[in-house]
Amino acid sequence: MTEHADxxxxxxxxxxxxxxxxxxxxxxxxxxxxxxxxxxxxxxxTYTDFWRHTMxxxxxWAFMMAVSCTKAMLVVxxxxxxxYEADWKYVLTIPASxxxxxxxxxLVPDVGLRVRKYSEERFEHVGTTQDVHELERASAxxxxxxxxxGGAHSAAPAAPxxxxx
Amino acid sequence: MADHSHPPKLEYQPALPLPNGKLxxxxxxxxxxxxxxxxxxxxxxxxxxxxxxxxxxAVHLSEPIGAFNTFVLICSSVTIVLALESxxxxxxxxxxxxxxxxxxxGSLFLGVKMFEYNAKFSHGxxxxxxxxxxxxxxxxxYGSAVRLRAQELIAPIAKKQETERTDEDxxxxxxxxxxxxxxxxxxxHALVSLAARIMPLPPAGSHEHLHxxxxxxxxxRMPVVIPGGNxxxxxxxxxxxxxxxxxxxxxxxxxxxxTMQLNVRSAGVIENVGLYWHFxxxxxxxxxxxxYLF
Numbered sequence: 170m171t172e173h174a175d176x177x178x179x180x181x182x183x184x185x186x187x188x189x190x191x192x193x194x195x196x197x198x199x200x201x202x203x204x205x206x207x208x209x210x211x212x213x214x215t216y217t218d219f220w221r222h223t224m225x226x227x228x229x230w231a232f233m234m235a236v237s238c239t240k241a242m243l244v245v246x247x248x249x250x251x252x253y254e255a256d257w258k259y260v261l262t263i264p265a266s267x268x269x270x271x272x273x274x275x276l277v278p279d280v281g282l283r284v285r286k287y288s289e290e291r292f293e294h295v296g297t298t299q300d301v302h303e304l305e306r307a308s309a310x311x312x313x314x315x316x317x318x319g320g321a322h323s324a325a326p327a328a329p330x331x332x333x334x
Numbered sequence: 335m336a337d338h339s340h341p342p343k344l345e346y347q348p349a350l351p352l353p354n355g356k357l358x359x360x361x362x363x364x365x366x367x368x369x370x371x372x373x374x375x376x377x378x379x380x381x382x383x384x385x386x387x388x389x390x391x392a393v394h395l396s397e398p399i400g401a402f403n404t405f406v407l408i409c410s411s412v413t414i415v416l417a418l419e420s421x422x423x424x425x426x427x428x429x430x431x432x433x434x435x436x437x438x439x440g441s442l443f444l445g446v447k448m449f450e451y452n453a454k455f456s457h458g459x460x461x462x463x464x465x466x467x468x469x470x471x472x473x474x475x476y477g478s479a480v481r482l483r484a485q486e487l488i489a490p491i492a493k494k495q496e497t498e499r500t501d502e503d504x505x506x507x508x509x510x511x512x513x514x515x516x517x518x519x520x521x522x523h524a525l526v527s528l529a530a531r532i533m534p535l536p537p538a539g540s541h542e543h544l545h546x547x548x549x550x551x552x553x554x555r556m557p558v559v560i561p562g563g564n565x566x567x568x569x570x571x572x573x574x575x576x577x578x579x580x581x582x583x584x585x586x587x588x589x590x591x592x593t594m595q596l597n598v599r600s601a602g603v604i605e606n607v608g609l610y611w612h613f614x615x616x617x618x619x620x621x622x623x624x625x626y627l628f
Contacts, residue, residue, distance in 0.1 A: 312534060
């Protein structure tokens with residue numbers, strides 16, 4: 170006569186502690202792996218010219234954060250087995266997450282909005298968007314001067330004697 | 335009258351239904367969540383509060399390399415979970431194989447990271463000013479820094495007699511003299527051109543790495559202008575440095591565990607180390623888009 174496990178008794182894991190039965194097949198992990206790879210590709214897709222030319226920057230950022238959060242949830246739930254753990258998981262994870270958010274908000278007035286309190290002298294020594302535009306324009310001119318026919322950008326610059334001023 | 339009754343026998347009941355090791359690991363991870371959330375949160379607040387922030391290509395970051403490293407860490411997360419499953423099934427050999435593969439993948443991640451760091455160092459981008467060669471704008475301070483560097487390179491050549499100078503010296507001297515003269519101007523447009531010559535800034539949205547004089551003459555190592563570059567370098571090296579440190583610690587633990595018998599009795603240890611490793615993966619999941627794609 171075979172012994173049947175009591176359905177009311179919790180299933181004990183290898184360490185003698187009760188665990189929810191979440192199977193031992195590797196199929197689930199492979200499926201999560203494939204999903205993570207696809208999501209990484211989705212993030213990387215925002216790098217393409219197609220995305221940059223068709224989507225506003227803010228949409229790209231929101232999309233990437235959404236993808237990252239989804240990936241994080243997959244890792245936490247399946248690889249870290251939090252989906253199958255008892256309610257103690259909330260005791261450890263939620264306070265830590267709330268503290269992290271508090272810190273983020275606490276930084277905004279002094280760090281996030283620091284530029285509003287810059288002195289005139291500080292503004293004189295900080296790189297601005299205008300500096301970026303000027304450098305980009307000058308860089309394009311330099312590249313054009315070195316390779317007027319649109320040659321490879323890695324070619325050596327003009328000899329010192331012939332360098333322009 | 336003597337009391338012969340025995341005190342009630344107390345039985346230990348754990349407050350939480352999980353082993354001490356796992357409880358410790360989760361407590362540790364909750365502090366790690368706050369640690370990395372503080373670092374990433376500060377990065378976000380600094381980055382969006384900055385007047386300007388360099389594009390990935392302005393600081394020689396390569397998105398495909400970052401994506402490759404993400405893929406490597408995801409693979410390592412799968413292999414560690416397969417090591418745990420093998421140990422639970424009491425297959426020690428298979429568990430060791432998956433753990434060794436995790437170690438190899440983690441090492442590959444660190445190797446790629448070292449390659450990336452080297453690319454920054456070779457362009458004079460270090461974690462902190464003034465050791466870094468990065469300047470915020472092409473102004474008089476920048477011109478002075480270029481002049482000083484040119485003079486530093488000219489001095490040993492100038493000391494030599496004309497006949498003692500090598501072909502290399504003769505090639506370098508006119509270039510350095512010209513750079514020093516160009517950096518001596520107070521004309522802001524000339525200084526912008528000089529900065530663009532030394533290290534050009536690719537236009538926003540461009541995937542190109544433009545090459546300047548610092549790339550063509552590796553001995554030159556002139557100061558460069560990257561608006562917002564110093565803050566970027568500080569946050570980039572801090573975030574990726576702490577992450578790499580965590581990876582390194584994980585790899586050391588893997589190497590130690592490979593000397594153990596990885597049967598069902600070691601499954602608890604593998605699970606705890608696996609939790610740590612998944613957390614390391616989790617942090618990179620957020621670092622990759624924030625550093626490489628934003």
